[in-house]
Each structure stands twice: as C-alpha cells, then as structure tokens.
Amino acid sequence: MxxxxxxxxxxxxxxxxxxxxxxxxxFTQCTYNLGALRQPVYLCITCKDPRGICAACSVACHTDHEQLELFPKRDFRCDCPTSSLPHPCSLHKTLESPNSSNAYGQNFTGAFCRCGREYDANTERETMIQCLACEDWFHESCCNLRERPSDEPDAPEPEPASVDPPTLDGQTVPSIPAEDNDVDDAASDASSSGLPPPLIRADDYDSFVCAGCVRSIPILTRYAGTEGCMIVVRDKPEDAWRVYTPETPKTDIEVAESDALPGSKRPLDAAAEERDAKRPRITCLAPAPNPIAQQILSKSNITVVTEDACPQGTGDVFLTEGFRERWCRCAECLPQLEAHSWLVKEDETYEPPEDPESGLSLEExxxxxxxxxxxxxxxxxxxxxxxxxxxxxxxxxxxxxxxxxxxxxxxxxxxxxxxxxxxxxxx
Ligand SMILES: [Zn+2]
Ligand SMILES: [Zn+2]
Ligand SMILES: [Zn+2]
Ligand SMILES: [Zn+2]
Ligand SMILES: [Zn+2]
Ligand SMILES: [Zn+2]
Structure with missing residues (x-):
C-alpha cells in the first residue's frame, strides 16, 4: 500500500x-449575493423541500445528497443559505430569510412537461425541449414531434445510420440528452438514442414556447402559426402530424403596409436603421393571425395529453432563428413584447467564474x-x-x-x- x-x-x-x-x-462562491439571476439550478432531493440551489452549492454544500439538475432558471436566487433549507450552506455562512421572489414550478417537485413525468437521465430516451417562457421541459412526443418511444430499452430500433445528429446553437433551447447532462454539448440525440429524427429538428428552430405560455402571452398567440412561428397540426385525429406552413406570403403585407414609399430605398446606415427599429411604427406589420392556430389556442390549456383533448394540435410554437428581430414594433405590439424581455433580448445566463488558480478547485x-x-x-x-x-x-x-x-x-x-x-x- x-x-x-x-x-x-x-x-x-x-x-x-x-x-x-x-x-x-x-465552485467556491454561492450566487446568493448576486441576487436573482438566470443560472443553472439544482434540486436537492435529499433535502426534500422543493427549493433550488446554485451550481457551487450543489458541489460544495450538498455533495453527498441526491440531486436533479433543472438547468437554467430565470430570476432565481440560491436557496441554500436560507432558512427554507434544513442543510447549512458551507459557502455563504449567514443564515438568510427565505427567498420571496423565486418561482417554483413543477420541476421543483421532480415533475416535467405537460405529462408531468419524472426525469431520469438513465431511462429517458427522448430529447426534452425547454420552454423559453416558463423554462419547464417538454418531451418531443408531448409536442407531437414524434411518437412516444417505447420504454423498453431492448425494443428493436429503426436503423439510425442516415440521421445526422442535429446540433444545437443551444443557449436558449438546450435539450436534456439521454446520457449527458451538459447543456453546452446538448444535441437532439436522434442517432445516439436510436430514434428517428423529430418532425422539427433542433437546428430548425431557435426557441420553443409551450402552448400554455403562448396562450398567456397575447403577442405570441397572435403570431402562432405564421412565418417563423411554426406550429405542429393535423386536420383529423387519423392524420399524421405536420408542420403548418403559412399560405400567405409575408411580402404581400410588407409591400402593402410598409412605411417606406414605393420604390424608395431603406436607409443603409446602421444608426438610422437602429432608430428606425426602436421608434414605434405607426402601421402594424404583424402578420394576419393564423386561423388554425387561433382555433387551437382558443381551447383551454391541455394539461393531460389525450387523443381528443385537442386533436388539431397543442399550440406549441417553434420560433426560427432571428425571431427577435422580426417582431412588429408598432405602438401596439412593442409594449406587449417588452412585457417579456426575453422576447426582445436573449437572457444572459450566469456561469461560475473561471478558476484563476488552476488545481485548487478539485483540491478544495x-x-x-x-x-x-x-x-x-x-x-x-x-x-x-x-x-x-x-x-x-x-x-x-x-x-x-x-x-x-x-x-x-x-x-x-x-x-x-x-x-x-x-x-x-x-x-
Ligand atoms: Zn448557492
Ligand atoms: Zn441537500
Ligand atoms: Zn450552499
Ligand atoms: Zn411529456
Ligand atoms: Zn411554457
Ligand atoms: Zn404591430
């Protein structure tokens, strides 16, 4: 020895x-003193209470506790140093009073998606998609992007060879891959899970908003199913799900309602364009509402996925790249967008600082x-x-x-x- x-x-x-x-x-600094921010949050299952802890506390304070990574949550303050958790914080030594502004959605009880299933990294075979608004996670099958794969790990799989694994630009819509919890490496694991590709692949869209959130945000209800705000629909329960493609080309609206005079060029210099973008427009350029989407979204929120709850679709929206630049910013639309800052500006997500003294963190x-x-x-x-x-x-x-x-x-x-x-x- x-x-x-x-x-x-x-x-x-x-x-x-x-x-x-x-x-x-x-992982030496609890984020408590930084206040509420978007950061990776961990649920400590051993500590039982449905509270969230920061990455540093998950490593330093709850080391030998069972935990579940919930991935980034917005406006969240670490609960570890507060009296709402029975376990003392080893990084922030002052006992603080419970946080009053944190939102504890169903993920804090271990439930995910509209189906409310638990997440188990070892058995979950589907990629899960995070809602940009509520930050809950959804199964692809619960968004009608695929059939729910069999839970049998040994079930025969379709040959995945021709599927290129879609890569994710990842910051806003990370997936929970089946075997790898690292958000940065997250990819829609079409090939590694042995499943056929989903109806909408991870690199076909930038952000996802679940139907419940779309219903509660009027500007998203209005845009659902129009260009760049994809929805998944079917006409009859026996039909296959398809991505709804808007019929009206959006150029019609632009030509007809543009502020610019016919034939005049748009200003080329950036400052003028920026002024242009910030100044509320007089004419509303939002596309005409999609009647199918409106019909789906007018039904009350579906909490349980059943065949006949909403046979035409869920109303989930997949926003394609550049969606933040495309919104109409007229006097009516702009305040609706600004009510949800992440619709106009991507959230920054806190990451633990780089370790300046290489070698210390693991030693500690x-x-x-x-x-x-x-x-x-x-x-x-x-x-x-x-x-x-x-x-x-x-x-x-x-x-x-x-x-x-x-x-x-x-x-x-x-x-x-x-x-x-x-x-x-x-x-
Ligand atoms: Zn902490
Ligand atoms: Zn704990
Ligand atoms: Zn702590
Ligand atoms: Zn689900
Ligand atoms: Zn949502
Ligand atoms: Zn508008």
Whole structure:
C-alpha cells in the first residue's frame, strides 16, 4: 500500500492540474449575493423541500445528497443559505430569510412537461425541449414531434445510420440528452438514442414556447402559426402530424403596409436603421393571425395529453432563428413584447467564474468532501488525505474529460468504494 501511495503523491500535481484544466470553473462562491439571476439550478432531493440551489452549492454544500439538475432558471436566487433549507450552506455562512421572489414550478417537485413525468437521465430516451417562457421541459412526443418511444430499452430500433445528429446553437433551447447532462454539448440525440429524427429538428428552430405560455402571452398567440412561428397540426385525429406552413406570403403585407414609399430605398446606415427599429411604427406589420392556430389556442390549456383533448394540435410554437428581430414594433405590439424581455433580448445566463488558480478547485472539493464525512468515516493523516484526493481526482477525470456533470451518486459511489478499500486494507 505504501508504494502505491507514494506513486499517488508523485503523480498528484500532474493529475490535479489535468483535472482542473478540464473542470475550469470554481465552485467556491454561492450566487446568493448576486441576487436573482438566470443560472443553472439544482434540486436537492435529499433535502426534500422543493427549493433550488446554485451550481457551487450543489458541489460544495450538498455533495453527498441526491440531486436533479433543472438547468437554467430565470430570476432565481440560491436557496441554500436560507432558512427554507434544513442543510447549512458551507459557502455563504449567514443564515438568510427565505427567498420571496423565486418561482417554483413543477420541476421543483421532480415533475416535467405537460405529462408531468419524472426525469431520469438513465431511462429517458427522448430529447426534452425547454420552454423559453416558463423554462419547464417538454418531451418531443408531448409536442407531437414524434411518437412516444417505447420504454423498453431492448425494443428493436429503426436503423439510425442516415440521421445526422442535429446540433444545437443551444443557449436558449438546450435539450436534456439521454446520457449527458451538459447543456453546452446538448444535441437532439436522434442517432445516439436510436430514434428517428423529430418532425422539427433542433437546428430548425431557435426557441420553443409551450402552448400554455403562448396562450398567456397575447403577442405570441397572435403570431402562432405564421412565418417563423411554426406550429405542429393535423386536420383529423387519423392524420399524421405536420408542420403548418403559412399560405400567405409575408411580402404581400410588407409591400402593402410598409412605411417606406414605393420604390424608395431603406436607409443603409446602421444608426438610422437602429432608430428606425426602436421608434414605434405607426402601421402594424404583424402578420394576419393564423386561423388554425387561433382555433387551437382558443381551447383551454391541455394539461393531460389525450387523443381528443385537442386533436388539431397543442399550440406549441417553434420560433426560427432571428425571431427577435422580426417582431412588429408598432405602438401596439412593442409594449406587449417588452412585457417579456426575453422576447426582445436573449437572457444572459450566469456561469461560475473561471478558476484563476488552476488545481485548487478539485483540491478544495476533495477537502470539503472529506470534512463532511462523519467522524468515524474520516480519514486521518496527510498521506491518507493525499491518497484520497488523488483517487478522487482520478475518479473525476473521465467526467471532466467528457464534460459530464459529476452527480452526487458519483461522489457517493467514490466514497463507498474508498470505504470498501479501507475495510479491506485495515482487516
Ligand atoms: Zn448557492
Ligand atoms: Zn441537500
Ligand atoms: Zn450552499
Ligand atoms: Zn411529456
Ligand atoms: Zn411554457
Ligand atoms: Zn404591430
């Protein structure tokens, strides 16, 4: 054992550096002091209460708790240092009063989508799509983009060879891939899940808004099913789902109602264009409402997906690239857009700061994990600590290299293994 330990120590610097390069973020600062912001939020299942914690707290404070990554949530303040969670925060030591402005949707009870299913990274085979408005996650099948795949993992699959995996520009509509929780690498896993491509592929649109949100936002109801705001429809329950293609070419409206005089050129300089874009227009350039979309959206919100709840479609909207520039900004439309800032400007999402001192974050991670072990499990002595740290780094390295999120179960598994080894070593 001694020689192995020396080897560990000799290799340690190198390994720690490698691992730190692969996990470049530091998880030493709880975001509580930054207030409410759009940030990746984690649900601690062990702590039970339906509250959300920041990425740093998920690593530092709830290390050996079972957690569920909820991905970015808007206007969210970390609950870890507040009295609403029984577990003390190890990063922000002042006990704060419960957050009053956080919204806790159904994701905080572990339920997702309009079907309310739980999310299990190990069994979920469909890509899930995040609603730009409510930030809940939806199954492709629940948006009528595909059939619900069989839950049988061994069911025969169609040959996926001809499917190129759609890539996602990802910031606004990350998917939850079946086996990889990293939003940046998120792709509609058409090929890796063995499923045929969805009716609308991830790179065919920029953002998704669920029907419930479309219904509650008049400007989106108005635009649903028009050019660049795709909806999925069918005429009769026995028909296949299709993407609705608007019949009216939008140039008709533009020519007829444009502010510009016929034949006059649009100003070319950027400043003038920007003034133009900001000044409310007199004439409304919003396209004529799509009658099918209006009919679908006039029905009350569908919470349970049934055949006859809304046979023509759900009313979900898929916004294509550049949608924020395309809205009509007339005096009537502009205030409706500005009521939801993310319709006019993409949200910024907080990321933990880059780690300035390469090598420290994992060391601290190991140290914290060690400190949190119950006394009887704690490992004494610097040699043992070095060994433990090195093993932890080695254990975490593949996660880092693959960009995988280290889950609590992973850390737990590591310590379990370590305890087993210790038992054997001391016996
Ligand atoms: Zn926090
Ligand atoms: Zn916890
Ligand atoms: Zn914390
Ligand atoms: Zn669903
Ligand atoms: Zn929504
Ligand atoms: Zn308008």
């Amino acid at each position: 001694e020689s192995t330990l020396e080897e560990y120590i000799a290799n340690q610097e190198h390994l720690v550096r490698q691992a730190a390069e692969a996990i470049p973020h530091q 991670l190991g140290m914290r994990a060690l400190n949190r072990l119950p006394r009887e499990r704690a490992i004494d002595g610097i040699h043992a600590f070095n060994s433990m740290r090195d093993k932890l780094v080695g254990y975490l390295k593949p996660f880092a290299q693959e960009g995988k999120v280290v889950g609590d179960e992973d850390v737990k598994a590591f310590f379990e293994e370590l305890r087993e080894q210790q038992k054997k070593g001391s016996a």
